[in-house]
Amino acid sequence: MSDELRRQELADFLRTRRMRLSPEQVGLIGGGRRRTPGLRREEVAHLANVGVSWYTLLEQGRDVHPSREVLQSIADALQLTSAERQHLFLLADQPPLIDTLGSDEQVSPALRRVLDALHPVPAYIVGRRWNFLAWNTTAEHVLRLSRTAAAPYAYNVVWRIFTDPTARPIHHQPTWEQVAQKVLAEFRADSARFADEEWFTLLVADLQRVSPEFRAWWPRHDVRGRADALKDFVHPVVGRLIFEHTTLQVPDMPDLKLMIHTPVPGTGTQEKLQQLMNQDAVMTAMPSPS
Structure with a gap:
């Protein structure tokens, strides 16, 4: 215009x-x-x-x-x-408003039903603070998310990439270093919008304290936009999983991102997901030890 x-x-x-x-x-x-x-x-x-x-x-x-x-x-x-x-x-040619009170971190019941409807395709929602806000059962098992995590940054995407030891072996191609640098560059590109917010300052300071890689790479100021791509995981139970990663924006809450991992045909990923979910169903149905 x-x-x-x-x-x-x-x-x-x-x-x-x-x-x-x-x-x-x-x-x-x-x-x-x-x-x-x-x-x-x-x-x-x-x-x-x-x-x-x-x-x-x-x-x-x-x-x-x-x-x-x-x-x-x-x-x-x-x-x-x-x-x-x-x-x-x-x-008025001004940047869009940003809700500093965090109401954008709320996931509506309708969006949660969308996640459930996408099962058995892994899908989850990430908020402006780069936190996992909601996910379906398949994403819980593929990404090894816990619904009872208590640590302050347990659901933060950047924190998990740089501090969770299970995040390193899960990435097949590209390597963990390539994935971590890509995530960091995307997070850095977003940071201009909330660099003066307390949660961001604390997160960056804590990451610099606990992660040598973050401490070394953050001063580079590398930035990049988000782009859809292949995701290649190695799951400890079912092995290699290859997905096409798609990001969708929520129209009335544009800082919420719906992430969908669609199994790539011919890779056996769909069958392995079904195997993983069948095993979960068996474990759930087993009586707990008395």
């Missing part, structure tokens, strides 16, 4: 959001009959604590550059929804 078109889209969006509100909805006195529906520009400017002339220029599509704080004030004044706020920031 060109800058001119983007500014016009922003102007139209603000105007339509303003026109749908009545003075009473925002705590203002109606002031009698109005020629056009909705709030007046000066009323929005008053509610957002910005200048009337400046706000008028914004609604006219002029080349003005509102700060993130001003956009938040305008969004509050216009009573925008979460999706509308994201849209406002994008039209």
